[in-house]
Amino acid sequence: MTVTTNSPSSTYVITAGWTNPTDAYSSDNVRTYTPTTTAAQGYGNYGFSFAAGTVIDKVEFGIERYTSASGDTISLYYSVDGGTSWTLVTSSTPTSETLDYYDRTADRTWTLDLLSDANLKTKILAYLASGCLIEGTKILTPEGPKNIEELNVGDYVVGNENGRKVFSKIKAKTTHFLKTMCHEYKGTGFAGNHKVWVDGEWKNVYDIQPNAREYEGFIYNIETELGNYYGENDLLIHNLTKT
Numbered sequence: 001m002t003v004t005t006n007s008p009s010s011t012y013v014i015t016a017g018w019t020n021p022t023d024a025y026s027s028d029n030v031r032t033y034t035p036t037t038t039a040a041q042g043y044g045n046y047g048f049s050f051a052a053g054t055v056i057d058k059v060e061f062g063i064e065r066y067t068s069a070s071g072d073t074i075s076l077y078y079s080v081d082g083g084t085s086w087t088l089v090t091s092s093t094p095t096s097e098t099l100d101y102y103d104r105t106a107d108r109t110w111t112l113d114l115l116s117d118a119n120l121k122t123k124i125l126a127y128l129a130s131g132c133l134i135e136g137t138k139i140l141t142p143e144g145p146k147n148i149e150e151l152n153v154g155d156y157v158v159g160n161e162n163g164r165k166v167f168s169k170i171k172a173k174t175t176h177f178l179k180t181m182c183h184e185y186k187g188t189g190f191a192g193n194h195k196v197w198v199d200g201e202w203k204n205v206y207d208i209q210p211n212a213r214e215y216e217g218f219i220y221n222i223e224t225e226l227g228n229y230y231g232e233n234d235l236l237i238h239n240l241t242k243t
């Protein structure tokens with residue numbers, strides 16, 4: 001089997017924000033970057049040229065990237081209709097630079113035409129750290145589970161102190177409306193990375209649940225005096241820490 005790996009040689013702005021987007025054409029430690037949430041950049045002209053009758057055994061999409069703040073995500077999409085519709089390949093938040101390939105062979109019946117420059121596009125999309133929970137998230141309170149949007153500064157929730165469940169006061173709350181990626185874990189929808197208590201240690205929810213879906217709506221973040229609080233299914237959630 002012959003493996004052909006091509007990089008893009010054209011780029012176009014979808015939602016402004018990526019600086020020096022042509023720097024993403026090659027892996028040379030010179031990079032495109034963005035400080036703008038929802039910035040999206042399209043890529044094309046992969047230049048695949050195959051002999052007629054070539055059989056496609058496998059199609060993978062690769063991306064090399066990193067994020068500088070915990071909770072930032074970079075998503076990769078592809079299009080086989082010239083950028084009209086997009087399929088999500090991956091949404092991830094690696095804090096050290098990694099090159100990963102994703103097998104999308106099973107997505108569709110791949111034909112040579114779909115890999116032509118007229119049809120094949122990719123898109124990178126950035127969401128900057130939100131570290132929040134989506135609307136409808138249940139938080140455990142002394143009166144039982146309540147939706148996070150109903151909680152306010154000064155209210156009590158249930159947290160953990162030295163292995164015991166205790167009441168803890170909310171000292172801050174923020175709300176945003178945005179389009180982002182949502183990672184679901186144990187009934188809680190995380191729009192941004194968060195540490196959760198799993199198997200006796202704090203772990204990044206993105207490391208436990210790398211799969212994501214798109215979410216558009218209100219997101220909320222609460223900070224409690226104790227530094228943590230319980231969501232559904234006894235999941236202990238750490239106050240947001242950008243480490």
Ligand SMILES: [Ca+2]
Pocket residue numbers: 023024025026027028029030031032
């Ligand atoms: Ca580069």
